[in-house]
Amino acid sequence: MTSDRRAAPAHTTGGKLSEELFERARLVFPGGITRATVERDPFPVFADFGEGAYLTDVDGRRFLDLNNNFTTLIHGHGFSPVVEATAAALRRGTCFANPMKHEIELAELLVDRIPAVEKIRFVTSGTDAIMFAIKAARAATGRTAVARLAGAYHGAYDWAEAGQTTAAGMPVSSFTGTPSYVLDDVIVIDFNNVADLKLKVEENAHRLAALLIDPMPSRAGLMQPLPEFLETANLLAKKHGVVLIADEVLNLRQGFHGASHRYGLEPDLITMGKIIGGGFPIGAVGGRAEIMNLFASHNGVAGLPQGGTFAANPVSMMAGKVAMEALTRATFERLEELGDRVRGGLASRIAHHDAAFFVTGAASLFRIHVSSTASSSSQHEHAVSDDAKTLSRLHRHFAAHGIILPRGAAASLSTPMSEADADQIISVFDDFLASDSNKAGEAA
Structure with a gap:
């Protein structure tokens, strides 16, 4: 599950048109947004349209969407x-x-x-x-x-x-x-x-x-x-x-x-x-x-x-x-298989790098956690407190590689996603774990 980092799409954290729209929004909305859950880094990505598993923003950048309007769009965009x-x-x-x-x-x-x-x-x-x-x-x-x-x-x-x-x-x-x-x-x-x-x-x-x-x-x-x-x-x-x-x-x-x-x-x-x-x-x-x-x-x-x-x-x-x-029984079974593929692949990359992360979730849901124990066994009773700086870097890394991963790293799959999409998620995470910047961040 390795990736050619040189071939990764050159997405940045924000686009020019999104920034301009955010400046307009700040004049009419408190904080420039109309719901607290909208993510800003440092301003929101404004969507232009969605198609299947992908979202295209107003600057023309195309992303695999793992947010799906906070898990709502189980069939993706424009079903x-x-x-x-x-x-x-x-x-x-x-x-x-x-x-x-x-x-x-x-x-x-x-x-x-x-x-x-x-x-x-x-x-x-x-x-x-x-x-x-x-x-x-x-x-x-x-x-x-x-x-x-x-x-x-x-x-x-x-x-x-x-x-x-x-x-x-x-x-x-x-x-x-x-x-x-x-x-x-x-x-x-x-x-x-x-x-x-x-x-x-x-x-x-x-x-x-x-x-x-x-x-x-x-x-x-x-x-x-x-x-x-x-x-x-x-x-x-x-x-x-x-x-x-x-x-x-x-x-x-x-x-x-x-x-x-x-x-x-x-x-x-x-x-x-x-x-x-x-x-x-x-x-x-x-x-x-x-x-x-x-x-x-x-x-x-x-x-x-x-x-x-x-x-x-x-x-x-x-x-x-x-x-x-x-959403037939067969559809749910396929989503579960896709979810198992992603969760299993992420866990294998964590084990390969001996990284301080672990993965939770079920069916079409997964979440990546930052943990010094790299295990969920001790996390049953209390809400997890992940390292916000590491998750921010993870969020930005995924965005730079054309994937929308919510800042809290809680994600959802949709029916139009393919095994290739699942493997891309795993590959980008592997790239993050292998990157020198991430290792430096962990050491700090």
């Missing part, structure tokens, strides 16, 4: 069946106050495919899905507190956001001005720490409405869940009448039936997003009919009101239906 279906949908109207059959068809597909989903409601984002899942848990239990995993990301709802960072095991506010009572109602649990899970759920069962679990939290490291940890979560939730919520907004892409089914988690509710919209804005909460029926109206009054001007809009519904139909 023809979605383009054709949404073009037809747009000609019939962009949105209505009335329902359309498209939402029923997408709902039927998801209910049929995901074992834990008996009924479903569509919203407009993953954050909305988490918010309404927590509200449903509170309505179902009459309790208010939420237990969640340290380091996991669950969107911008206050009670889901608190606890993404911690201090001495306690949740820390993610932004200035968070009311103290929000932190009082959030309990943080270490991922894969069975003893911590038991202790905190048992101590707080009387006030716990929800146990919120991402089966493989991306921002916390894409670590494999321990079967005992998830089985304990199943048992404790049932024992204490706590609503178990699986956040699969990102990880639904781990298999035909989703991540909970893959790892043995038995949720009462599942939140979904990203891939189920075919590249358009979407979110969904689904689960046991007993809980989901709280959203229903009785005598004109909803037990748990859930609206949204663009919820279940026909374009997202049509795009999602077409995209999900194309």
Whole structure:
């Protein structure tokens, strides 16, 4: 898996037109961007168009895209069946106050495919899905507190956001001005720490409405869940009448039936997003009919009101239906094989160079970590803290070789990617490990 470095494409970290657009953007957007997740080095790469697994920026540079709009684009850019279906949908109207059959068809597909989903409601984002899942848990239990995993990301709802960072095991506010009572109602649990899970759920069962679990939290490291940890979560939730919520907004892409089914988690509710919209804005909460029926109206009054001007809009519904139909069992199997090829190849290069890195992930997801132990065995319980300077150099190295690797080195594959694309990822990483600049950086 060696590469001819002299033949590498001469991409730079930023292009002239991107820089000019960023200067314009700074005049109208705080910080020059409209979402905090946009990466700047020192300014964003502005996209011109995408095609398949590749993105071309406004300066004409072509990149293999391992971001895929934060794992959303499982079929890559410009997936023809979605383009054709949404073009037809747009000609019939962009949105209505009335329902359309498209939402029923997408709902039927998801209910049929995901074992834990008996009924479903569509919203407009993953954050909305988490918010309404927590509200449903509170309505179902009459309790208010939420237990969640340290380091996991669950969107911008206050009670889901608190606890993404911690201090001495306690949740820390993610932004200035968070009311103290929000932190009082959030309990943080270490991922894969069975003893911590038991202790905190048992101590707080009387006030716990929800146990919120991402089966493989991306921002916390894409670590494999321990079967005992998830089985304990199943048992404790049932024992204490706590609503178990699986956040699969990102990880639904781990298999035909989703991540909970893959790892043995038995949720009462599942939140979904990203891939189920075919590249358009979407979110969904689904689960046991007993809980989901709280959203229903009785005598004109909803037990748990859930609206949204663009919820279940026909374009997202049509795009999602077409995209999900194309995700057959065979498609997921091929993505998993491609993911295994990348993860295995990266691990082999790390071993070859005896480098202080390790790789995590599953299915079509992978993440590269910087670690003095070069092993994930000791990283089960806590969120990983990688060396930011090394990851920045890795990000820039990949960009210079025509690959978009997110700065945190958490990446996703897409269906149009080939084995040659996978081998290119491995080759560029091998080049990084072998480079004199990287060795000097490690020594420093």
